[in-house]
Amino acid sequence: MSNYRELESVLPLFSYENDFLVSKQGDLTACYSLTLPPLFTLSQAEAENLHGALVKAFRLLPSKSLVWKQDWFVQSAYSDFQGRAKFGSEFGSKLGYGFGADLGSDLGSEPSFLSRANSRFFEGKPVLDHTCYLWITFPNPEKKLGDSSLSNLFRSHWVGEPFFRKGLMESYQAVLAQIEHLLNADGMGMHRLSEDVLLGTPGAKGVIESYLLMPSNRSFPEIHDMEFKPDWKIGDQFLGMVSLSSLGQLPLELETSKVFEPYSTDLSKYYLGFASPLGQALDCNHIYSQVFQLEESEKYYSSLESKRLRLHALSRYSRANELASDSIAAYLDEAIREGKTPVKGHANILIWADSSLELKKAIREASASLSKLGLVPKTETWGAPQLYWAGIPGNAAALPTNECFHCNLDQLICLFNLEGASASGVLPKGLRLGERRYGQPVWVDLSDEPMQKGWITNRNKFILGPSGSGKSFFTNHMVRSYFEQGTHVVLVDVGHSYQGLCELVEGYYFTYSEESPICFNPFFLDGEVLDTEKKESLKTLLLALWKKEDEVFRRSEYVAISNALKAYYEFLGDSPGIFPCFDSFYEFLQTGFSSMISAEKVNSRDFDLGNFLYVLRPFYRGGEFDYLLNARENLNLLDQRFIVFELDKIKDHPILFPVVTLIIMEIFISKMRKLKGQRKMILIEEAWKAIAKEGMAEYIKYLFKTVRKFFGEAIVVTQEVDDIIQSPVIKDAIINNSDCKILLDQSKYQNKFELIQKLLGLTEKEKSMVLSINRANDPSRKYKEVFIGLGSHSQVFRTEVSLEEYLTYTTxxxxxxxxxxxxxxxxxxxxxxxxxxxxxxxxxxxx
Incomplete structure (x- = not known):
C-alpha cells in the first residue's frame, strides 16, 4: 500500500457556495480578514475595549459555532519595487491615480537622487509581514467535534448534507452582519473574503493554497510534497508546532495586556497586548491560531453539576475530591451569576523554517515567549498533523477534542493577538518612516489622510525636541519629502540646518555675511500688477522702516504712502528702462512725488516727506543698509518652491531683523493667497522666539489660524521646554492651532514632563509613548525614534534613511x-x- 496520497483526494473542502466555504463534512465557514491596530499602539484601556468588543460579538453566535482566528507572520526581504507593484494593482485602478511625479517622489516616473538612495538602502531589509484571518464555522449538526484520536485527514466521504435551507442561511448571515458591525465600529476592520482571494486565480495563490504550501513570497506556481515522517516537511520547509491544549498550561489569571518593561520608565508604564509576544513581536515564520467552540451552556453546566455531586459524594474518601467539588461549585456560581459563555478552547503556533536547526531555534524562541507570559509550552509531535489539518480554512470542525480545554469566552479572548504590523498609508505620500519593531518602511501622511478621516482639523504642526534628539534631521526629512511631492516650502532658520538640502534641490538660500549680505527686492513684481494685497504689504514695510514699534502713524501718513506707491508703479509703467527697487522708489519720492505733494499743497504736519526721506536714507544707494531692498538676483520668490531664510547673524539686529521678518511673512502670505491648489508650508525653527519679541506675534497667530484655508500648513520647531511653557504666543496661537504634535526624545525632561503633557494635552498613553522613545533601539541599526500624534491617533516611528540622505543633512x-x-x-x-x-x-x- 502506497504511503502517498494525492492532496486533492483528501482535501476536506467541497465547494464555495453562497459566500460560504463548504466542507466535505457539511460544515459552512464564513471567511474574513481583520485589520488590527499596529504593534505598540494599544493602551491598557484600548486593549480592554477590543477584548470586550470581541466577547460581545462572538456571544451572538449560536452554540457549537467554531471561531478560528489565524495570524500569519511571514519573513520577507523588503523590496521597493514590490511595494510599487502592490500599490499599483491594489489602489491605482480602484482610485484612478496615475503614477506621475506629483504622486510622490518614491513612486514618480523619475524619483529624486535621495529617493533612489533610500530605495537602495531599504532594499532587501528583513521584515515580518502580517495578515489576520478569521474563520467562523457553523458545523453540520449531524456530527460532533472531531474525535479525540481520529482526523479527517484521510477521510473524503460525506457524513451529511450541507445545510442550505433558506431560513438557516438567513439566520447565519444576520448574525455575521451583526458581528461585522460591532467589530468595524470598534476599529477592528472586518472584511469578507471573496472566492478569488480564498481559492486563488490562474495568476495568484489563494489563501487556502498558501496555507497548504506554507505562505511565502516565492513566485507562483509552487508544487510541493507534504510529508509528516520522519521529518514534518512541506517542500524544503521544515515545520513544527507549539500548542496550548490543556488548562494546566494556562496561568491562574489571564490579562488583556501586560507591562512591557523595555519601554517603561519609573514615571510611566508601557502596555503591550497580552498575546502580542506570540505575534508581531516573535521574529520567525509562524501562524498563531486561536480557536474556540461555543458550548451549549445548559448542557455544559448540567454535566458539571453532575460531576460536582459525584465528587461531593466521594469527598469522605479524599480531601482532593472535596476541594474539586467546591471549586466546581464556585465556578458555576460565578458563571451563572455573571452570564459567562463557556467554550472549548485551543491555541497553537505553527512554525516553519529553511532548516531543522533554524526550526529548533524558532521553536525555542516561541516556547520562551510563551513561558514569559506564564504559559506552559507543549511541543506537538503526534498531534501536530491533525492540528495543522484542522487549521485549513473551512476545516475547523476537525479540531480534535483531546486538544481542547474548557474555559469561559472572556478568558479565551485574552489569548487573542490584538496587534499587528504598522499599516502604510493608502497613498505613498507624506514621508517614509520605519515601523518600530523591524524598521519596515511605511508611508505616514501627516496632512491629508488625517484630515479626510477627521482625526485633525488643520495641517499645522508643532515639533519639540531637545538638542541631540534628531529634531533637525527629522524636519529635514519631512521637508524634503513634502518638497518632492510639489509643496512650496519656506523655512526660517537660525542654525544652518537646511543649507545642505537647499543646495541639493537648488533652492534660494538667504543668509547674511559681510561679503554677501542678505538682500531682497519687495518692489519687483515680475510682470504682475500691483494688487491691493501687495500694496498693503509694501505700506506695512515702509511704515516699519519709518516709525519705531511704539510710534503711532497718522491716517494722513498712511494715505500719503499709499498714493506714493500708486504713483511710483504708474511711473514705472511709463518708464520701462527703470528697474523697480527701493533705490528707484526713493529717487521717485525725491522728484516726481515731491512735485505731486507740492502741487497739492500737502501740509508737512500731515505728511513730512523730508523726515520720511531722511529716516529711509540708510536703505538708499550709499547708505548703511543699501543692499537690503535692492536685490537683482533671486527675484522670482513666488514660483521658487524652496526658500530658506537663515537669520542667525541678524536675529539680534534692531533694524535688519524686523525688516527681514516682515519680508518673509509677506512672501509666504503672497504664496498662500496666489498659489491656488498648491500645498504651501512655512517652517519656523528657533527663530520664532526672536520673531515673537519683535512685534511679529500677530503674524504668527494669523498664520496658524488662517493657513489651513489656503491648503497650507505652518510648523514651529523648538527645543526648550521653558520656551513653550512661558511663551503666550506658543500657548495661545501655535499649540491650540496645531493638531499634529511631533515630539522627539524627551528623556532630559522626564522629571518635568507633566508640564509638557498638560500643555500639549497628551493622554497617559501618549505620555508613555513619548517617554519610551529610543529606550530599546536596535543596536545594529542607526536611527532615532519620533512620536507623532494626530488627534487621538498616535504612534512612534523610526527616522532611518540612507547614508546619502544623512550626508545631505549633516552638520x-x-x-x-x-x-x-x-x-x-x-x-x-x-x-x-x-x-x-x-x-x-x-x-x-x-x-
Whole structure:
C-alpha cells in the first residue's frame, strides 16, 4: 500500500457556495480578514475595549459555532519595487491615480537622487509581514467535534448534507452582519473574503493554497510534497508546532495586556497586548491560531453539576475530591451569576523554517515567549498533523477534542493577538518612516489622510525636541519629502540646518555675511500688477522702516504712502528702462512725488516727506543698509518652491531683523493667497522666539489660524521646554492651532514632563509613548525614534534613511568640508559629491 496520497483526494473542502466555504463534512465557514491596530499602539484601556468588543460579538453566535482566528507572520526581504507593484494593482485602478511625479517622489516616473538612495538602502531589509484571518464555522449538526484520536485527514466521504435551507442561511448571515458591525465600529476592520482571494486565480495563490504550501513570497506556481515522517516537511520547509491544549498550561489569571518593561520608565508604564509576544513581536515564520467552540451552556453546566455531586459524594474518601467539588461549585456560581459563555478552547503556533536547526531555534524562541507570559509550552509531535489539518480554512470542525480545554469566552479572548504590523498609508505620500519593531518602511501622511478621516482639523504642526534628539534631521526629512511631492516650502532658520538640502534641490538660500549680505527686492513684481494685497504689504514695510514699534502713524501718513506707491508703479509703467527697487522708489519720492505733494499743497504736519526721506536714507544707494531692498538676483520668490531664510547673524539686529521678518511673512502670505491648489508650508525653527519679541506675534497667530484655508500648513520647531511653557504666543496661537504634535526624545525632561503633557494635552498613553522613545533601539541599526500624534491617533516611528540622505543633512564640519571639496571637483554637482563621499564611507567601514 502506497504511503502517498494525492492532496486533492483528501482535501476536506467541497465547494464555495453562497459566500460560504463548504466542507466535505457539511460544515459552512464564513471567511474574513481583520485589520488590527499596529504593534505598540494599544493602551491598557484600548486593549480592554477590543477584548470586550470581541466577547460581545462572538456571544451572538449560536452554540457549537467554531471561531478560528489565524495570524500569519511571514519573513520577507523588503523590496521597493514590490511595494510599487502592490500599490499599483491594489489602489491605482480602484482610485484612478496615475503614477506621475506629483504622486510622490518614491513612486514618480523619475524619483529624486535621495529617493533612489533610500530605495537602495531599504532594499532587501528583513521584515515580518502580517495578515489576520478569521474563520467562523457553523458545523453540520449531524456530527460532533472531531474525535479525540481520529482526523479527517484521510477521510473524503460525506457524513451529511450541507445545510442550505433558506431560513438557516438567513439566520447565519444576520448574525455575521451583526458581528461585522460591532467589530468595524470598534476599529477592528472586518472584511469578507471573496472566492478569488480564498481559492486563488490562474495568476495568484489563494489563501487556502498558501496555507497548504506554507505562505511565502516565492513566485507562483509552487508544487510541493507534504510529508509528516520522519521529518514534518512541506517542500524544503521544515515545520513544527507549539500548542496550548490543556488548562494546566494556562496561568491562574489571564490579562488583556501586560507591562512591557523595555519601554517603561519609573514615571510611566508601557502596555503591550497580552498575546502580542506570540505575534508581531516573535521574529520567525509562524501562524498563531486561536480557536474556540461555543458550548451549549445548559448542557455544559448540567454535566458539571453532575460531576460536582459525584465528587461531593466521594469527598469522605479524599480531601482532593472535596476541594474539586467546591471549586466546581464556585465556578458555576460565578458563571451563572455573571452570564459567562463557556467554550472549548485551543491555541497553537505553527512554525516553519529553511532548516531543522533554524526550526529548533524558532521553536525555542516561541516556547520562551510563551513561558514569559506564564504559559506552559507543549511541543506537538503526534498531534501536530491533525492540528495543522484542522487549521485549513473551512476545516475547523476537525479540531480534535483531546486538544481542547474548557474555559469561559472572556478568558479565551485574552489569548487573542490584538496587534499587528504598522499599516502604510493608502497613498505613498507624506514621508517614509520605519515601523518600530523591524524598521519596515511605511508611508505616514501627516496632512491629508488625517484630515479626510477627521482625526485633525488643520495641517499645522508643532515639533519639540531637545538638542541631540534628531529634531533637525527629522524636519529635514519631512521637508524634503513634502518638497518632492510639489509643496512650496519656506523655512526660517537660525542654525544652518537646511543649507545642505537647499543646495541639493537648488533652492534660494538667504543668509547674511559681510561679503554677501542678505538682500531682497519687495518692489519687483515680475510682470504682475500691483494688487491691493501687495500694496498693503509694501505700506506695512515702509511704515516699519519709518516709525519705531511704539510710534503711532497718522491716517494722513498712511494715505500719503499709499498714493506714493500708486504713483511710483504708474511711473514705472511709463518708464520701462527703470528697474523697480527701493533705490528707484526713493529717487521717485525725491522728484516726481515731491512735485505731486507740492502741487497739492500737502501740509508737512500731515505728511513730512523730508523726515520720511531722511529716516529711509540708510536703505538708499550709499547708505548703511543699501543692499537690503535692492536685490537683482533671486527675484522670482513666488514660483521658487524652496526658500530658506537663515537669520542667525541678524536675529539680534534692531533694524535688519524686523525688516527681514516682515519680508518673509509677506512672501509666504503672497504664496498662500496666489498659489491656488498648491500645498504651501512655512517652517519656523528657533527663530520664532526672536520673531515673537519683535512685534511679529500677530503674524504668527494669523498664520496658524488662517493657513489651513489656503491648503497650507505652518510648523514651529523648538527645543526648550521653558520656551513653550512661558511663551503666550506658543500657548495661545501655535499649540491650540496645531493638531499634529511631533515630539522627539524627551528623556532630559522626564522629571518635568507633566508640564509638557498638560500643555500639549497628551493622554497617559501618549505620555508613555513619548517617554519610551529610543529606550530599546536596535543596536545594529542607526536611527532615532519620533512620536507623532494626530488627534487621538498616535504612534512612534523610526527616522532611518540612507547614508546619502544623512550626508545631505549633516552638520559635522569634517563631512561638510569634504562635500564642498568634492563639489568643486565635480563642477558644482552636489549629487555626485554626496554619492562619492557615501561610497568612500562605505568602503572605509567595510575595510
Amino acid at each position: 559635522e564640519e569634517k563631512e561638510k568640508l569634504r562635500i564642498e571639496e568634492l563639489c568643486r571637483l565635480h563642477g558644482g554637482n552636489r549629487e555626485k559629491a554626496i554619492a562619492q563621499l557615501a561610497e568612500e564611507l562605505r568602503q572605509s567601514s567595510s575595510g
